[in-house]
Amino acid sequence: MAKTDSTGSTWRYRWAHRQNDRRLRAFHAADEAWRRRDDELRRLRTLAASFHGSAEAGAGLPMELAPGEVVFWTLPAAQLVEARHTAVLPAPELTVEPDPPLLRPRRPEGVRVVDAGLAVLTNRRLLLLGGRGRRDWAYGRMTGLSHDPGAPVTLLQVLDRRRTSGLLLPTGAVADFRFKLTLAFADAIEQRAAVVAQLDELIEEHAAALPARPAVLTPAQARISARIPGGRRTVAAGAALALIVPAMLFESNPPVRPGSELASAAAPASTATPAPPPVAPAVRIDVTTSPKPRRTRATPTAAPSQAAAERRCGAPVNPFGYDFCGGQRIRKPARGVCDWFDCVPGFRSGRGWLVQCRDGTVSLTGGQHNSCAGHQGFRRTFWT
Incomplete structure (x- = not known):
């Protein structure tokens, strides 16, 4: 036997069940997204605090490390790219991007591939050991850095090279490379603590946005508008039409039926009904449902709900x-x-x-x- 409320209806229980189910599913989706982002922020925070390299990591590389230089990261599937037109890139920043953009594996326009090889990230420079030679970008001479938001390309400018160049990487390695490049640059200018503090601030801000479990709705909270398809939106739209349509009809000229003018001329003068005086189109007319003609009273104020609908x-x-x-x-x-x-x-x-x-x-x-x-x-x- 179906549950009913004091009125003997069951639609209130169905409404409460639908609303609670929808709100709970939305909460679970929001909570899952929040936990994924929280895990990623804490992973980056741990990496930023413990980021270090070793000189032994460069033992098998075809390059010589400078005194005190250590290797942080290597990637064999990197491509060297050059920009066809030189432009001034923004200065390097220590900005952490915890939500990396969705990248497509494509080469943007205005960039050409000139070599391929092994990318190496150290505490002094970024290098590409390619088939045509070595290309390096020293942090001390870096004047510009730009990460393409739609493609896996990073362009760099240094003082000792006129042409703008950079790396094209596989999309799966871009987020890790960009964050580690930020850490390596921050380490070179002794600003590692600034990156860690930025991550701490992001974690604190994210913790304050923890989704709250929604309160359970009861059948007694159901409104009568829930029985109408579309709910409150349908009721509001109907109310707006009820106000707008009469105003539009009033402002428009009434249709004239054929022969109405002849009938008015043929009627006796004693029985002719005088035409009502013209009314300004901005007034409101009180319309009644009485079948008898009734004098209307004009009010010089506009309907507030109509103004709200226009707003x-x-x-x-x-x-x-x-x-x-x-x-x-x-x-x-x-x-x-x-x-x-x-x-x-x-x-x-x-x-x-x-x-x-x-x-x-x-x-x-x-x-x-x-x-x-x-x-x-x-x-x-x-x-x-």
Whole structure:
């Protein structure tokens, strides 16, 4: 026998079951994403604190190490690339990128491959031991460094070389190489502690964003709008149409039936009904359902709900005042935002501001290089 509430209906129990199941699945997805990122941040923190090389690692390499030089990392499948057009690259920075971008195994335009061989990372320089010779980039002479956000290419500029060059690596080794290059450069300028402190700050910030398990909804919390297909959105859309359509009909000219003018002219003057005076189109008319004609009273105020609908600028109906019209970005949305918007899995683990993706979902990845990844990309920003 199905459970019923005091009204004898079962739709409230079905609503509570659906809502609790959806909220729990969203929580598990967000918690899993949070734990993956937490594990990666702590792995990078451990690597940054214990990063060291050894002179013995370069014993079998066809190169000579300088006094005090140690080898950190090697990769045999690297390609030497050169830029066709020289451009000024940004100065090297000690920025940690815990969320590496999705890279495609391609060579960007304007870059050509000139050699291939073994890439070696030491505490003094980056080298490529290729078939045509050796190419090295000393940290002390480095003036520019750029990691391509869409391709596995890193370009470098040094004082003793005019042409911009760099490495093209397999996509699976790019994230490890870029982080270790940052550590090696920081070690060369004695700024390893700055990288460790940056990772500590990221871990602390991430710990504060731990997803909270949602509260269990009860059948008594179900609203009557849940019985309508589409729920609150359908009710709000119907209310908006109920306000907008009469206003549009009032502002438009009424149709004139053929022969109405002749019938008015043929009617006796004593029975003719005088035409009502013209009314300004910006007023509101109180419409009644009485079958008898009734005088209407004009009010010089516009409907507030219609103005609110226009203010949203196409944003979904919500009680938080979030719209697409402009204002301030929303970095900490309200707790019940996913009850009104279609949030992406792992919504609370995002680091950015509130945006809408091209598939209609809502994400908290505004300002990120991979905003709305997996949801057809970024579409527009919510404002408040």
